[in-house]
Amino acid sequence: MPPRSVLICDDEPELAEEIAEFFIALGWSARIVNSGPEALRLLESGFSPTFLMTDLRMPGMTGEELIARVRRLPAHLRPRYVVVVTGHIWETMTPAEFDADRLFTKPIDPDALVAELDRMTGALPAGPYRGEAS
Numbered sequence: 424m425p426p427r428s429v430l431i432c433d434d435e436p437e438l439a440e441e442i443a444e445f446f447i448a449l450g451w452s453a454r455i456v457n458s459g460p461e462a463l464r465l466l467e468s469g470f471s472p473t474f475l476m477t478d479l480r481m482p483g484m485t486g487e488e489l490i491a492r493v494r495r496l497p498a499h500l501r502p503r504y505v506v507v508v509t510g511h512i513w514e515t516m517t518p519a520e521f522d523a524d525r526l527f528t529k530p531i532d533p534d535a536l537v538a539e540l541d542r543m544t545g546a547l548p549a550g551p552y553r554g555e556a557s
Contacts, residue, residue: 427544428452428472430502432462432489434481438529442476442508445533459484463492466500474540475502479509479521490522504543508536 429446433439434457443453454470456462458481466475475493479486490505507521510529518526524543527536 426450426452427474427540429454429474429476429540430462430465430470430472431455432457432459432475432477432481432486433508434458434478442531442533446537449537458482459486459489459492462489466493466496466502469500471500472502473544474504474506476506476508479507487521494522504540506540 427450429443429451431439431442431453433442433455436455436457439455439457443455446453452472454465454472456465459477460483462475462477475490477486477489481489484492486507486509490507493501493505504524505522506525506527507518507523508527508529508531518524525539527539
C-alpha cells in the first residue's frame with residue numbers, strides 16, 4: 424500500500440502541529456499550512472496528498488473557498504479526499520454542503536479520525552478499530 428499523506432490547513436498552528444504529530448507517529452506523511460493560499464500553492468507545486476484536511480473559518484480564505492478552488496485543480500494536483508475539521512458546524516450539516524468527503528468536529532478524537540480515514544483508503548475493513556466493540 425502506498426504511504427498515506429495528509430495536508431493539514433488550519434489557522435491554529437498548535438492544533439495543526441498536534442494533529443500532524445499524531446499522523447506521523449502512525450507512519451503517515453504530514454505537512455502543515457496555516458492558510459488556504461498556502462495550501463493552494465503547495466498543491467499547485469505538485470504535492471499531492473491522500474487527504475486535504477481543512478478548517479472552515481480561517482482569515483483570508485475560508486475552508487469552503489479553499490475546497491472550491493481545490494476541486495477545480497487538474498486531477499493530478501488534487502488530493503484524493505477532502506476532509507473538513509471544524510468547531511463551527513451544526514449537527515444537521517453534512518460533508519456535501521462543503522463539497523467535502525468527510526466532516527469532523529473539534530475537538531477531534533484522533534483515534535476515530537484515523538480509523539475513518541483508514542476506512543476511506545481501504546487500509547482497514549469497516550467495523551471495529553483498535554479493539555473497540557461493535
